[in-house]
Amino acid sequence: MSELRQNPASGDWVIIAPERHPRPHPLRREDGPRTPAPKAGCPFEDLKKSGNWPLVRARPSAGKWRIAVFQNKYPALARGGGACAEPFRHGIYRGRTGVGAHEIVVTRDHRKNFAALAPAAAHEVFEVFRERIRAFAEDPCLAYAVPFMNWGPKAGASLWHPHYQIIASPIIPPHSARSLRGAAEYWNARRRCVRCEMIREERAEGARMIAENAHAVAFAPYASKVPFEAMIIPKKHQPYFYKTPSAALRGAAELVQSVMRWLKARAGDPDLNFFVHEAPIDGGRHGYHHWHVEILPRLSVPAGAEFSTGIFIDALPPETAAAILRGAKKHVA
Numbered sequence: 129m130s131e132l133r134q135n136p137a138s139g140d141w142v143i144i145a146p147e148r149h150p151r152p153h154p155l156r157r158e159d160g161p162r163t164p165a166p167k168a169g170c171p172f173e174d175l176k177k178s179g180n181w182p183l184v185r186a187r188p189s190a191g192k193w194r195i196a197v198f199q200n201k202y203p204a205l206a207r208g209g210g211a212c213a214e215p216f217r218h219g220i221y222r223g224r225t226g227v228g229a230h231e232i233v234v235t236r237d238h239r240k241n242f243a244a245l246a247p248a249a250a251h252e253v254f255e256v257f258r259e260r261i262r263a264f265a266e267d268p269c270l271a272y273a274v275p276f277m278n279w280g281p282k283a284g285a286s287l288w289h290p291h292y293q294i295i296a297s298p299i300i301p302p303h304s305a306r307s308l309r310g311a312a313e314y315w316n317a318r319r320r321c322v323r324c325e326m327i328r329e330e331r332a333e334g335a336r337m338i339a340e341n342a343h344a345v346a347f348a349p350y351a352s353k354v355p356f357e358a359m360i361i362p363k364k365h366q367p368y369f370y371k372t373p374s375a376a377l378r379g380a381a382e383l384v385q386s387v388m389r390w391l392k393a394r395a396g397d398p399d400l401n402f403f404v405h406e407a408p409i410d411g412g413r414h415g416y417h418h419w420h421v422e423i424l425p426r427l428s429v430p431a432g433a434e435f436s437t438g439i440f441i442d443a444l445p446p447e448t449a450a451a452i453l454r455g456a457k458k459h460v461a
């Protein structure tokens with residue numbers, strides 16, 4: 129029988145419906161093995177030539193960058209030259225000018241995505257996220273920042289060359305606001321962090337655990353929205369990604385790499401998005417939040433049910449997904 133399950137932070141409901149597996153969408157890539165796009169014509173090989181210049185940040189230097197940050201040429205939100213987002217009205221509607229930031233982070237190697245990077249290089253990507261969010265936090269125009277990766281066309285990646293984006297916005301997005309409100313309510317009612325409680329519960333129960341190291345854990349969320357969804361979270365309570373010590377950052381980056389490698393080897397190499405859910409950087413106090421990384425493989429297509437109700441139907445129970453990712457169970461498509 130299927131089950132309705134609720135996310136204790138956001139309050140969102142999902143339906144875990146294993147009898148829908150594997151139809152209508154088999155739980156693997158349908159478009160064959162990945163073939164890298166040729167290096168020739170890749171805009172991230174020569175950043176100056178492709179107009180992705182000047183760099184906002186580079187390591188170790190702009191000339192010899194191993195990792196580079198620049199403004200997105202096609203930004204969703206752009207800097208306001210000192211001005212913050214201005215509210216406006218349009219009849220009964222309201223809006224704000226699109227002031228914010230939209231940056232691209234590129235790693236040098238055309239063929240190595242996050243999972244394939246050396247551990248130190250993956251850690252460096254997280255360090256650059258931390259550095260950029262710290263800079264955004266000092267900007268009074270910005271309230272929220274989210275680093276994310278789109279990997280593969282089904283996940284929205286228009287270029288092969290591995291890259292990441294950071295969007296900083298003048299508002300707290302409603303999706304995040306809901307989770308933040310839920311976590312704050314939990315904190316106020318019980319004086320405990322909902323995600324620390326989830327970590328405790330997952331480690332005690334074990335069925336949805338994927339892996340852990342000294343600093344972080346990876347598990348398949350109880351109310352997973354999509355097959356093979358994974359959460360990577362530091363063990364120690366830490367509201368702000370941008371204030372997190374390097375050891376915890378390294379521990380989380382390592383687990384994101386592991387989960388991505390197992391997705392490739394054991395779960396049919398799905399396209400995926402991963403993102404960091406950071407606390408708001410609006411100057412408020414958000415001690416109840418506990419940052420985490422979510423990995424959302426794109427094996428299922430959100431359709432009428434999801435768009436009309438907001439309830440995701442997941443055909444793969446997270447307990448099965450975790451066992452497959454741990455290598456304890458064979459994946460049957």
Ligand SMILES: [Zn+2]
Pocket residue numbers: 167170171172173237238289
């Ligand atoms: Zn390239």
Ligand SMILES: [Zn+2]
Pocket residue numbers: 321322323324325364365366417418
């Ligand atoms: Zn916590």
